[in-house]
Amino acid sequence: MTDTQIITAQALRDAALQSKAWPFEEARKVMKRLDANPSAKGHALFETGYGPSGLPHIGTFNEVLRTTMVRRAFEAMSDIPTRLVAFSDDMDGLRKVPDNVPNQAMLTEHLGKPLTDIPDPFGKYESFAHQNNAMLRAFLDRFGFEYEFVSSTERYKAGAFDEALRGVLRNYDAIMDIMLPTLRAERRATYSPVLPISPTSGIVLQVPVEVVDAEAGLVRFEDEGRTIEQSILSGGAKLQWKVDWAMRWVALDVDYEMYGKDLTDSGVQSGKIAQVLGGRRPEGLIYEMFLDEKGEKISKSKGNGLSLEEWLTYGSEESLAFFAYREPKSAKQLHIGVIPRAVDEYEQFRGQYAAQPIDKRLGNPAHHVHAARGEGVPAEGPPVSYGLLLNLVGVMGADATQAQVWAYLANYAPGVTPESAPSLAGLVENALAYNRDFVAPTLKRRKPEPNEALALAELDAQLVKLDSAASPEDIQNIVYEIGKDQRYGFEVLRDWFKALYQTLLGADQGPRMGSFIALYGIENSRRLIAEALAE
Template sequence: MFDQEFLQRFRESNLKKAWPFEEAERILKNLGGKLPSKSYVLFETGYGPSGLPHIGTFGEVARTSMVRHVFEQISGFATRLICFSDDMDGLRKVPSNIPNREMVAGYIDKPLTEIPDPYGEAKSYGHYMNQKLKSFLDAFDFEYEFYSATDCYKSGMFDDMMLKVLANHEKIKQIILPTLGDERKKTYSPFLPIDPISGKVLQVAIIKTNLDKGTVTYLDDNNNEIEVAVTRGGCKLQWKVDFGMRWAALDVDYEMYGKDIMSNATLYSKVCQVLGKKPPAQFFYELFLDETGQKISKSKGNSITIDEWLKYAPLASLSLFMYQSPNRAKRMYFDIIPKLVDEYISLNNQYHQLEDLESKVNHPLYHIHRGNVPHAQTYGLTFALLINLACVCNPENKNILWGFIFKYTPHASKNSAIENEFLDQLVGFAIRYYEDFVRANKNYLVPSQNHILILEKIISMLENLPNDTDAQEVQSRIYAIGMESGYENLKDFFGDLYRILLGQSSGPRLGSFIKLYGFDETTKLIKMKINTKNEKNS
């Protein structure tokens, strides 16, 4: 917990405060600076398990956890975080990215926890999706409590609030009806009965309500009156009402949600108030976009999955992506990964040079790691550099890249496993990224006669440099060769070198790359490219 002297000094400083700090302050203000009567402050995130959990789902928990950590530091209050799964929702359409789609299609409108698992691994479709979410949150070491809508409805946890919804049936309808089309208004009710025979979640008109019995009545397809209890899972609520009811039932103090449902926030708050509770402090975040600029969707499967991201990058890079500009829509695809990883490395080096607490609290990595920032030692190597090293040596395993790294930084002893753990992970990620995204897209430029003259100058330069020459000096010498080469734009000079040597249009600082790959190896690579040209001409 921060001491009051520091907090006063930090609040009065001219520093632009990190957004999690601003959010934590807003929650404290919403509470009137007092601990709620329940003796803790409740944070909540929501999850719709109709499709595989995507990174946007993870982002909501990550961002909420960042705010929660700062809130604990400035308030000293106990907190809880609930990750709530709406797994009693009826399946409205079959996601395109799951197996056994025809089988699942036979269960349309059934609660997700009543549909067989298409993966054949769990008790139900909903249970499988929930487990996928929990396994990742556990791997990231989040502290949370998982709540299932099915369990909450069927156990009776929501019974008191369901009866309050019933008592305020007409009042709640008047909150929601203005947002609906004319046809939907005719049949709308906050309650979605679970049909006793088919087990489907029905969207039907409620023709009677009985508060004394705690029931609602609707007409089935044969025009028979069917009466069901609103308690113990006999009904669930329409999602707009469910949102506000949940806030009231659980006494939620803070929730964030995507911009796509922001327009309904006032509805959730009004429902919560009708049910006798104060709405929580709220925060909306912008949506994530796929490679074409479209909103990512669980049902479309048009995003990077959690498992896919972790195949190519460390967890911290994903958390950094979530921290950055939550109120701005961001494109999320595989090609952003190298930049994110290198940005994390740069920020990590920066953080560990900070001395004052004010600067640390305002730093992205303080929030990403919730105050406990590990030192990501890379000895000056970047992820992009490792990927490009893989480009030229086509490694079969990590040992090949480590061989170059040991020459580059002899003090990076592999016996120090803890010290080198982050870098060792990066090596593995770089190889996978190269294999899956770079190798197939290589497009080498056959050097022209003018290129060969330039390449020969680089060879001559390298052959006359002492082995202990640093990367900056090598870069300066290559730059000088470029200045003398006749190119009007040095960007084109370096672009040609990248295409000739690496088969791609961009690349790392050549001085750093050559130092890592080695002077002798680089000379051999350049001579091979020249010989390839000569062989084609012979």
């Protein structure tokens, strides 16, 4: 069932206009912009920028996802058509060889050349840029995003930016006045907004440039001891990226583009340049950066980011979108360990959605996760949490199979199959992979303390009295009562649960034990208790 089947379009629009969810707040900026200065192009243009100098990671994907969320929020409030352009700055010169790609020596030989002129180190595509662009597009296509991919190289060489490049030459001195005060003394000596492509080496040159004829696009520069006079039009040069960014805003008439906090100053400078070129900077959100598990900024050249394939090996697509949605203005660590929590938190919000009033739905992350994909929020979810699945496969060991897991699930939720519950089938695969790679190697059950052993023996005695079909709630009540019994000396109930996790599951944290025992089975759970007591 979709949102439009549940609420009227007018009710949705009225609620969207009032919603405080950040995509709607961002979308209202675009509405205000277009109300004040209607665009001649007749649509709202959303843009994302990406530099294919390294393998795309989740941070790259995240920008397209978040921008799509804003786009869909805008569409909920306005009848103005929209477009989303995913722009690849693939004519940029390679400045550093990434650490996480093969054929490093070969890439080193091509430093300085446009990314579309550098061979693909993987040997699959026309160039290094084509390889990285293909990866990004595969990511975006997998999620069903609606976007237009635009290559910087193609636009430059086709002459699509020629008039904008003439504008840069006409305003060369004014642009220099904006940029030079922001640079160190040694950088100022060689800085130019225009980066000519060397006719001999093919390198994107960082040399001073003299404007010869702005209308003809002619500049003069030194290249390997020779004075060269060359047109910057139709691929003869590209722009320094801050100037390039501003030129793009003006040439494409971009209405919205978000970017990371590390580009705050660059955004200010590019905005000033856009104004000099006769345009204006787009609206946009300045988001905080993703950090790795060490708290360091994720970098394409370091390769310390989590790849999309890694996340989707261990977690659901929806959990990735949920993680990206939450608190864009707060720095977040992005590593394997955050995946299980993201999966279960997404499912919690999804489960709340159907019963919520309209205003609460529009603030629910699940709404934006699925709106970005052009679909409604599913009414049904998996019958067990991801955390519970991880605990199940954890006690089953690294060699657990899908068939074994589904046998337990069928007992816990009769009738459930991979065909009837595809979302659960995906989570089973994720849990088995996560357990194999990260959980099983670290699990270590400890010997119970004397008071814990007494409590475990009492739990076993109570379980033997239960029918095999006992509900998770009935089992949980037994667990609670034992933990609260003063004979076993637990100062707080948390100590009892921690003892259960450490002695039975080999972990410091775990699920509701009533749910776990019901899923794993009473006899199997009694076997775990016996093994612990044998210690």
